[in-house]
Amino acid sequence: MKTSEFARLPIQSFHLTKFLLTILLFISLPVNAQWIAIGAGSSIGGDIMDIMGHNNVLYAGGTAYLFRSTDLGLTWEGHFELFAYAWSLAKQNNTLYCGLWNSSGGQTAGVYKSTHNGSDWVTTPLSEPINSLAASDSEVFASTTNGKIFLTTDEGQSWNLVTNGMYSELFLDGNNLYAAGTGLKLSTDNGTNWNLINSDVGFSVFAEDSLVFFGTQDGKIYRSGNYGQNWITVLNKPGAYVYSLFKYNNLVFAGTDSGLFISNDYGFSFEYKNENLGRTRVADIMYYNGDIYLANSNYAEVPVSVWKRPVSELTSVSENISTLQEKIELLQNFPNPFNKSTRIYFTVSESFISSGKGNFVTLKVFDINRNEVAELFEGEPSSSNKYLDFDASSLSSGVYFLRLTAVDRNNRVFADSKKMLLLK
Template sequence: MKKFNYYSQIFPLILFLLFSFSAAHITYSQNGWFKIEIDPTYNIKSCYFINPETGFAAGENGLIIKTTNGGNNWSKQSPEFNSTIYSIFFLNANTCYAAGDYYSFLKTTNSGVSWSDTSFGSMPMQAIWFTDANTGYLAGFAGKVMKTTNAGSTWVIQNSGSGTQFYHMHFVNSTTGYISGKYHTVIKTTNGGNNWIAIPPPVFSHYQTIFFINAATGYVAGALGKLFKTENGGINWTQQDPQTANWIESIYFINENTGFLVADYGDLSKTTNGGATWTKTTLNTTGDFMKIFFANSTTGYIMGLNGTMFKTTNGGNPIGIKPISSEVPAEYKLYQNYPNPFNPSTKIKFAIGTPLPPFGKGGIVTLKIFDVIGREISTLVNEQLLPGTYEVEWNATDYPSGVYYCVLRSGDFADTKKLVLLK
């Protein structure tokens, strides 16, 4: 009797369903970021991911949306709040906090099924951060900083020493935190907010975003492309060139050397040497970028106005699709990866034959990686390729040992190979 292989039988069906019913349209770019088309009326201000698959985004008109499959589909949440939400923060898989207009604090403890809303007045709270399950901070208009030690049941106003508008905050531990804001404002606490001191960079600007890697090393940026770095907790600042003169909205570092920033008009810059140099990429979008967030070292998201959403699954690195032969193959073919088993990288070769209708001179080719239950975890290729033989590398550093599937598709052609990652 022939042995029944469950995954070999069910996996093609899983892939068919994924390709047939995905709600988000995805287009890919050679710069390592692919665009996810969502509702263009969504003006997103903030996002937060607890893992590469699960995250929330929030924005204007009380918008809160959630994904559990890496942005392929989004479900709209229904908080009883219809004003702008500026900042969102995950504590764990179930508990999420948000800050918005009217000094508002929103909270869910059931992963977004229901939300509670507490309002403290008529001005916006634009930044939120929790250092543990009970201790959190809000910051916003008129220099307002508030602290809770009971998970948001009650809040105490702190003396920030400033009367300006705060935009963003970042805590590196339970006592040390930083806040940036309008009119050349950067403040710091080292005792859980009991005292705040001003530590502004030497050049005047509105500082929209702040990110600290540790208590000493951090970055602040904002209007007119102003970007500064400190390596001593804000005592001294060094100006850097982000390769953009547009308003910088968000910074994120995945380690001490590699970081990203996004600015208005679709500007994205990356550094791999701690900000000594930055390289700019302009992504194809009509909406301003508002937030960049990485769930791990390879999977990151950019979100913004007019339904703007981009994703990378390779750390924002240019896709190295290497043509290894220009001869027209007799057929489409996906070769077995090598090495296999592998750790942590493997090369995948594929052949593109005479294009199938309706693509004419070149077919739209996709090469994607799925896990054993059919979840898409990485897109290696999604573009028009001329006939020839190509090779691409997949780095699985951030994925656990196990069986994965590589799927090549173009027109009516599809083929699958099994990959084994052993760590």
């Protein structure tokens, strides 16, 4: 019989090796994994409502000041006058924006910007109390406390009023601008026109392509897989005001005034994940450099601070729930840009195909206004690798979106999109 090298160790060596392996296993496991306050003992405080990371600098917008840390939270310095209510932050490339809600100490409310990594800030022409900011590479939207929404396309040099009479929290995803307040509204034309997509009252929203989450003041989280056309309720905790929503890969985070909830299955089910936070209000959530950061905004059971935790500690939440993202993939069409026709590839894993009747896949093409122009595939997939040729000879030149949607028999939804450019 063949004997392994491990088996030929002397008895004393075997026991020593077993002991060392036990120690290594023990120290490799997360012991009492919990949220760590990185601002504890520093000057940070006064209701932290928004957080942001950029170029290895952390920003925490609070009631007292805009706090800035260049050592990842060990120490913080305050910007603006005391009680500026710096509750809104956004970044556009290397330009940072901060919205002040309050005028104090001779400093006016409004939108300020920095092009020097937050070391100094200058005013912009918008000098109204700011409630919310949302930015893309080319646009910045600002919502005011008196119900106005402004837009700048020149890095804050000028602002145009696009909406009036709608107090809201803003979220921008591509061409889709969401406004959460007395209902959730969606605009696809930079705030000129709005569609009411959910009539509940709430002030937190997160969107990623067609996937939308909406949190309400009575403890509900709604989930939509089709831009808010249909909704399901995925969390219902009466009394737990939902203040913040965030998604990172398959993880969805919900900050409430009773603590933090996390989903590991794209927001279909949530678990309470509040270690060391107490019943504090989680006002904002972000991912930065391998960690999840939280901001809390009341003094209920723990001090106001910024908290962090490695995202690797959180991926074990509900690991038994399978993820469709591992089973479906949409690849970029080729060629792209294309003239008249292009080939589209997508893969479906064998496990998805063989897991039972009821799994369903659609592949569609939409124009820039989200109008469906072609349906390339609909039904139950029969082979793991597919390609389709798309004939666009009847379409005009322009940008189109290719969208793959997969629904399994448990009604879990995965969707992915690719941008295509038709040039004739």
